[in-house]
Amino acid sequence: MGMPWHMPGERGGDCLPAAIEFPGAGAVPSLVRMNPVKIYTKATCPYCIRAKQLLDMKGVSYEEIRIDAEPARRSEMIAAANGRTTVPQIFIAGRHVGGCDDLYALDDSGRLDQMLGLGVQPGV
Numbered sequence: 001m002g003m004p005w006h007m008p009g010e011r012g013g014d015c016l017p018a019a020i021e022f023p024g025a026g027a028v029p030s031l032v033r034m035n036p037v038k039i040y041t042k043a044t045c046p047y048c049i050r051a052k053q054l055l056d057m058k059g060v061s062y063e064e065i066r067i068d069a070e071p072a073r074r075s076e077m078i079a080a081a082n083g084r085t086t087v088p089q090i091f092i093a094g095r096h097v098g099g100c101d102d103l104y105a106l107d108d109s110g111r112l113d114q115m116l117g118l119g120v121q122p123g124v
């Protein structure tokens with residue numbers, strides 16, 4: 001009685017840590033909404049999964065380009081990523097961020113949230 005009802009796996013339910021809070025869609029500023037995050041991936045790439053996990057945790061939506069599913073777009077990725085051939089390659093608001101390690105390093109430095117415009121709203 002009085003217990004909130006949760007779907008299995010729902011945030012706040014038994015399967016995910018309640019400490020992870022996802023910002024609402026309004027937390028992502030217009031710059032990033034207009035120039036969204038783009039990530040080139042392959043389905044089985046653990047670095048890709050890890051990079052997407054970080055973005056998911058921050059509540060950031062992204063365009064995923066699966067170069068294993070669309071091999072023709074690999075050359076587009078390499079050209080945009082200054083010759084880098086590994087996946088993931090990540091872009092924020094048109095700027096090349098690099099791969100998964102680069103994304104996490106950017107997060108550790110606090111600059112990722114800045115680039116995503118997170119935490120810059122009044123009162124946050």
Ligand SMILES: N[C@@H](CCC(=O)N[C@@H](CS)C(=O)NCC(=O)O)C(=O)O
Nearest residue numbers: 045046047086087088099100101102
């Ligand atoms: N340090 C890189 C490692 C990326 C990496 O090694 N990715 C593998 C796939 S998991 C890759 O692209 N290998 C070459 C290929 O698949 O063509 C990062 O953090 O993104």
